[in-house]
Amino acid sequence: MSDGKQDFPVCFLENMGKHLKKSVPLRDYSNFKIGGKADYFFEAVSITELVKSILLARERSFPYFIIGGGYNILFDDEGFRGLIIRNCVQGIKQIGEKAEIEVLAGTRLEDLINFSIDKGLSGFEFLAGIPGTVGGAVFSNAGAFGHSIGKFLKDAEILNRKGKRVKVKRDYFEFRYRHSILSKQNDVFLRAVFKLQQGEKGEIKSRIEENLEKRKINHPPWDAAYAGSYFKNPVLPDGRRVPAAHFLDEVGAKNMKVGGAVVYGGHANFIINKEKASAQDVLSLAQELKERVKERFGVDLEEEVIFLPAGSSTP
Template structure:
């Protein structure tokens, strides 16, 4: 891994760090070290990074802003590619928006509202990056990414790159083709927005953002929604009905604000969070006969 790190540093592809603690790169502030963490400074350098990784035959994992993510206490094997500052571009042509995977979803939603462009208001309180949002078809307030995406530029594991249309992304609830059938990295995405009343769009944007602040514990380290909603039921409501609000294991606690959030009270480990997840699953199955599935991405060494 040292040789790979040296080569990438010599190529000046961006930030390269060995044994980097991933707790510093996740919103829940949990995670052991990456063997090698790389943050490419451009799309071109991302492609070069993938070429070097492929030639070395090393495992790789991609992360964005670290929300919706639980990393093992033992870290992640191989190279972790962080899609950040080098991929945070955004351009608007009429009502068509092109955004890099490293762009903040919240910042982009606010920026579009100021331009009087509608379509991203639902995402005004969603933390994380555009790449992650497209990857998991993020949504809220009755809408999601699939409603506005035209196409996404994907870098696949073998180094090939391809534009996938909305249909080819095979979106469903919090899922896309990239999670199962065709693993890859979202490099860029193109969205179809609509012109609208600027004041109305900004007001809706603010309302959705304020709702998140009022109902979800974003002032505490957390990973976002832990469970998928077992529709027609809602995960948070089931957890609250089961009396699990505030329940804790180690440093991990089910939020007092929202049952579908687990917060790090200061010294939580990934093992604490996983134990709490299993406790919730067992309790809900026992009390309501509902099988809960995680929405948070769990990755890293066992």
């Protein structure tokens, strides 16, 4: 790290009244259980802390990266040369008697689902079994069974590129399959209001149980170290979106292995850290899979899992 950046922890302490943690192993914050040490690490527990820490890093041109639950991230074996900000800003409330919920971005999806059940609000049943925070889910427009989270978002508050907290409507996010504008520009999602429907608690619960059962069929065991689907489902020239697993199956992906990284035998779109895999093992295996699919079908697979190189910097 260059000399001009050495005083960042001091400046952080002066402005935030809190110490940054140093040399934090990122494998502890990723479901892949892979990753070297981050130079600095901070857990923001309020919107003020989250916003102030980001603005400070931006003002100082100090490299930073925001994470939620770390369920969709592959960290570098070399860790991260900068500051990882973990968003732990949690909170949920119902708006009056309406079928609307206001949620802070660091809230766990599991808590959001339990809150919806408790209030008899239906819509989020498809999220059952998807781990992570609301922020991470909005970032990639997380979804399953033909639904995705963006469809339910009514309005939100973000910290924009210019460092301003602004209110935006659903359209702002440009939600598409596993995409929102957050993955294209440097906005931070802070909170949102989601619009659901009144429902019956028992029915909501049984739909959730059904979804969880469906997931059990082809997902690895709950304690497997992986980040969900590795590749997005590609769109073919005729406009059809086809499961990536279809192509991966055809090229013999299941049980393929590089170092400690293995393609799950029960579903070809899951790469698992089986035996102390390195990030490099996972990346090499993914590259081999992409090449095979390209060669055989002419299809370009795009990663759904986000790889964070050690030397990268949020613009």
